[in-house]
Amino acid sequence: MxxxxxxxxxxxxxxxxxxxxxxxxxxxxxxxxxxxxxxxxxxxxxxxxxxxxxxxxxxxxxxxxxxxxxxxxxxxxxxxxxxxxxxxxxxxxxxxxxxxxxxxxxxxxxxxxxxxxxxxxxxxAAPERPAPSIKQAQRALATMPEENPRDLRDKAIFALLCLTGIRVGALITLKIKHVDLEDKSVTQNPREVATKRGKSIVTFFSKGFKEAEEVLGKWMAYLDEAALYSPDDPLFPATALEAEGTDGFKVSGFQRRNWTTTEPVRRLVNAAFKNAGLEAFGPHSFRHMLSRHVARNCNSVAELVATSQNLGHTDVLTTLRSYGHINRDDQRRLVTGEESDELIE
Structure with a gap:
């Protein structure tokens, strides 16, 4: 006892x-x-x-x-x-x-x-963390519906994660003014965005996700033209609920405020992958996805450093230790210059 x-x-x-x-x-x-x-x-x-x-x-x-x-x-x-x-x-x-x-x-x-x-x-020793491939993320994004404003918001959240790998705590505190579609950037001002350790981070959209840029643009156009939101309003407003008799609550548009918890984002990301017939990855897995893709395919050290800065890492070694895991087949290909028999078949 x-x-x-x-x-x-x-x-x-x-x-x-x-x-x-x-x-x-x-x-x-x-x-x-x-x-x-x-x-x-x-x-x-x-x-x-x-x-x-x-x-x-x-x-x-x-x-x-x-x-x-x-x-x-x-x-x-x-x-x-x-x-x-x-x-x-x-x-x-x-x-x-x-x-x-x-x-x-x-x-x-x-x-x-x-x-x-x-x-x-x-x-x-950094364990290999589960993460989707670029193709898997693209497939999940493509299968997400756009039937109503809530669907469009959820799809835009998924799109921004594909483009930036932004930490989910920062994502839910973003305002419309923090995203510049022309510049393809997200400015994470620690005075307004919940960045890790209060760091100021400028993140640019990763290449290869044109459809994600289109989805994000469509959502921001809705906020501006239909919802009449201002630049200081939340980029991803919380879902509004209203009582429905004795049957509980029903979804009723949006509240003009940010979410106070990351759980809704985790749920919608898990669901997007599941609905695409894939493993239910979480929001943080996009950071692993982007860094691993660059670690395997970059053509210069400068590209690796740029990705590290994009993720908000002070030291590029953080990116390599925590996210840059190379699997056995890629390790063999990069060192020997030869494809494995399994890959050739």
Missing amino acids: TKRPNEKNERTKRDFLNYRKHAKQLSEKTLDREVAALERFDVWNGRKDFAKFHIDWAMGFRAHLEQAKTAHGKPLGKSTQRAIIATLREFVIWLSQQDGFRRRIRVADAEYFRLSLRDEAEAR
Whole structure:
């Protein structure tokens, strides 16, 4: 049976999380993961007073994580173990500098919260993420209906993802003025668009998606000519619902505001791929799709760098490590200059 929370430990965890939030400026999503990591350690350790910390706790907890299972009964992934361990390491470093703890805990004690070199390498290895091919995205876009304004909006969302690979959090906060069809660009101003880490990003339309440009243009023309939206109105307004007697709610046009959650975008993207008879990829998969396509087909380093900037990456290595995975057949073709027998057949 799990012991009741230790009040002193709870106050200490709260102080640490306030430090991480306000001094380190971590996002709420990251803080949630750190809360879970601290709670996991605290429960495993029987709620013992943090002030009595000993390096045996760190070594024991590492062993515990190696044997731990997920909710589905599978072993914890190395990257998950690494994230949990990293939080505990930061926590112990912070503790070593706090009144009431510094006599007992040293900065060096935090070093015991580390994976083995082998496990660290495995945790850092970027897994191949599922992503559609350019042809699959084109097919899914072509099969999406345009029977009403809501269909057209959803198809325009899919089109913009094809063209830019924009992060879904930024997409739902775009205003009409941020898209320039003539310049084929999207200006992600962090003062108005929810960009990652508040970066200013200018993204241009990727080549090969002429039909996506047409869909986006048709939607923006509807907003301007039929809906009479202004440049400061949302590019993708939220769906409006109205009560329908005792039968619940029905769709009733749009609300002149942005969505407050990314879930509607995830649902419509999943549905678009499924309806085209394909795997249900998510919005983030477009970033993998575009970067992999360029990694396999670019003719210069400059083209790769331009794609990296287009995705909002500060360092081109981020693009290569996280998105630029080359499969076995492409690796063989690029290195040897020969097609594999399977491809030739």
